[in-house]
Amino acid sequence: MTLLSKEYLLLFNTLTDTERALSQLRESLQEAQRQAEELVLEKAGEDDPPGEA
Secondary structure, three states: OOOOOHHHHHHHHHHHHHHHHHHHHHHHHHHHHHHHHHHHHHHHHHHOOOOOO
16 A cells, blocks of 8 residues: 655645535525526516516
């Protein structure tokens, strides 16, 4: 069995942690975008004159 150097393990673990954090940020941004789109649609519905919706 080949032993991995401490430097390689440090780099691998850091990259893995960073990838996980970026994935969570992407999910947060997508959720914020979805909520913003819902708010825009709600506001557009409020601005429509009665009977035209």
